[in-house]
Amino acid sequence: MHNSLSIARELGDIENMITRQFHLDRGTEREDNLGDVQYLYEERLREYRELGSMPGEANVLQVLGNLAIKRGQFSVASTLLKQSLQLNEQMKNWPSVANIYSLLGHLALAQKDFLLAEESWRTSLLIGQRIKNEAIQAFAYLNLGRVAYFQGKMMEGNRLRREGLEHLLLRNDLPITTLREIIEELETLNAVTPPRGPRQLFQLLMRFLR
Numbered sequence: 001m002h003n004s005l006s007i008a009r010e011l012g013d014i015e016n017m018i019t020r021q022f023h024l025d026r027g028t029e030r031e032d033n034l035g036d037v038q039y040l041y042e043e044r045l046r047e048y049r050e051l052g053s054m055p056g057e058a059n060v061l062q063v064l065g066n067l068a069i070k071r072g073q074f075s076v077a078s079t080l081l082k083q084s085l086q087l088n089e090q091m092k093n094w095p096s097v098a099n100i101y102s103l104l105g106h107l108a109l110a111q112k113d114f115l116l117a118e119e120s121w122r123t124s125l126l127i128g129q130r131i132k133n134e135a136i137q138a139f140a141y142l143n144l145g146r147v148a149y150f151q152g153k154m155m156e157g158n159r160l161r162r163e164g165l166e167h168l169l170l171r172n173d174l175p176i177t178t179l180r181e182i183i184e185e186l187e188t189l190n191a192v193t194p195p196r197g198p199r200q201l202f203q204l205l206m207r208f209l210r
Helices: 002-027 031-051 054-070 074-091 094-110 114-130 134-150 154-169 176-192 198-209
Strands: none
Touching: 002 031, 002 054, 031 054, 054 074, 054 094, 074 094, 094 114, 094 134, 114 134, 134 154, 154 176
C-alpha cells in the first residue's frame, strides 16, 4: 500500500514537472521561433504520452494545432485539433471542447470556408451556453460577427458583435480601460444596428441580472 502511494506521488510530481516545463516553453513562443517551440511542444507531448496523462496530451495537441494554424499548416492543424477534441470529449472537458471548436473556426476562416467556420463557432456557442460560460459565448458571437462581415452581411455582423461585447461586459476580470472601450463601441453599434424587440430586451435584462 505504501509503495502504491509513493509511486502515485512520484508520478504526480513528474506530471507537474512536465506541466511546469510546458508553461515555460509556451512563454518562449514568438513569431520568429515557431519551429523551435514546436519541437519543445512535441517533446512535452511525448512525455505526457509516456506518462499516460490524457489531460496533458489533449492540452499539448490543442496548442500544437493552434501553432500549425499560425504556420499555415492547415491539414496538420486539422488532424491535431481533432485528436485533442476526441480526448477532451472523452474526459467531458467541455470548456476545452468549446475552445477547440473555436480554433477549428479560425482554421476554416483561414481557408475561406465560411460555412464550416460558422458551424464551428455555433457549436462553440452552444457549448458555452450549456455550461454558462460568458467568455466562450462572447468570443463565439464576436467570431460569428467576423464571418458575417467577410460575407458582406454588415447588419448581421454588427448584431453579432454587439451580442459578443455585451457578454464580455459580464466578465469581472476586465481592466477599466477595456470596459470603457467596450462601452464606447457598444454605443456606436447601437446607433447603426436595428433596435431590439421586447423579447430581446427582456432576455438582455435577465442576463445582466443573473
